Amino acid sequence: MSNPPIVDLFIIGGGINGAGMARDAAGRGLNVVLCEKDDLAEGTSSRSGKLVHGGLRYLEYYEFRLVREALIEREVLMNSAPHIIWPLRFVLPHSPEDRPAWLVRLGLFLYDHLGGRKRLPGTRTLDMRRDPEGAAIKDAYKRGFEYSDCWVDDARLVVLNARDAAEHGATVLTRSPCTMARREGDCWHIETRDSLTGETREFRARALVNTAGPWVTDVITRVANAESSRNVRLVKGSHIIVPKFWDGANAYLVQNHDKRVIFINPYEGDKALIGTTDIPWEGRAEDVVADEEEIEYLIAAVNRYFKQQLGREDVLETFSGVRALFDDGQGNPSAVTRDYVFDLDESKGAPLLNVFGGKITTFRELAERGINRMRDYFPAMGDDWTDRSPLPGGDMPDADYEAFMQSVKARYPWMPRGVRRHYGRLYGSRVSDIVGGADSLKALGRHFGGDFHEAEARYLIDHEWARTPDDILWRRTKHGLHLTEAQREAFADWFRERTRKAA
Incomplete structure (x- = not known):
């Protein structure tokens, strides 16, 4: 290609930070390209604890500013994607x-009041012997507390940001x-190579943004041949999925003997998601898996508190991710800051913005601040906008999901x-x-099992960059958890045949 197209911003890394920055910049009028070496959210951003939260435990490390900003963002995100x-x-x-009751109460009081909570109910004290939330807990635990945070479908959050971009x-x-x-x-000359088709593309970009997460330093040194004084700490976090073993819609947060906290959350209707661990990781991020020691650790944390005891045989699935945390010199992985740092390299002409750290809850704010760091290069770009604009599908009156679902029921009584x-x-x-125009379940096309029909698969291929069966089964959706192995294979065969015909 003799004259590659010139764009304003080229972003490397299709996790939550990269997708968020692509959305923010494109909405300000910049010409943006986002490239991802695998699938959107295939790395860290689909392997989180799936929470939008302030980070209650971060108060213990005096991260008051980070917690406050995250709690403010929690409200913004609830409105944008209900x-x-x-x-x-x-x-x-x-x-x-473990922690004394007065310290827990103080932490929860701060958590309720730091971020200007508006929509969520506040903390309350529980009598675990009388309140229904304590029915599943061992009798030895007589007192408890209940507080609010939010659930998020992390992989879809990434895809919706990319879709809006x-x-x-x-x-x-x-x-x-x-x-x-x-x-x-004053430009970057950039090349990409499609790993499925082999197609090579070239671009020229006025600025380069590196949001590669665990691979951020690799992009700096190997790809861009640049330098940075910043670094990341790679921390492995693993989760297990088991059948749900308590009644009610609430989640649990328990303290283990080592004072780490473990989340036990309802997941996909009839399942529970349990995690996470915090272990230093020095290998390739692509190779991370949950090991048996981590699995036993998580099971032991549950069994310390719950009447129903879990065994290794109860574990249906596991997943593990590598969190690329900004290296602040802390020895304890749990104490390493979840804050983010920008490193803007302007030393050799065209700018390179490297992003270190961050967390799902603060991605929008990170993106907004990151793009604002580039204003000197793009003085004509628009102002901040993402704090008041819904993500695709989130434009419901008053962000009222339940009322919206009543309208869906009325519109599709056959569903x-x-x-x-x-x-x-x-x-x-x-x-x-x-x-579309379907007026019956049959009109949605082939049924692959569970709640999975052909119409959805076609939409994800055509509009959400699904290029392999796993892109759909495990990231765009969680159908993989609800299908048998034979059903997953049958879907993969359908996918490959459709891809062959489209080629």
């Missing part, structure tokens, strides 16, 4: 062997690693409750984009 983000009440059984004009390239980024005067709920939770006000 279909994939919703309130969740957490029960914290108190163990007198594309609708504002951005180009999104998945499974297209950046193979070279070279400064040429089973499970399918209706699935579409509402993943696609919000865009349910009609999947259903």
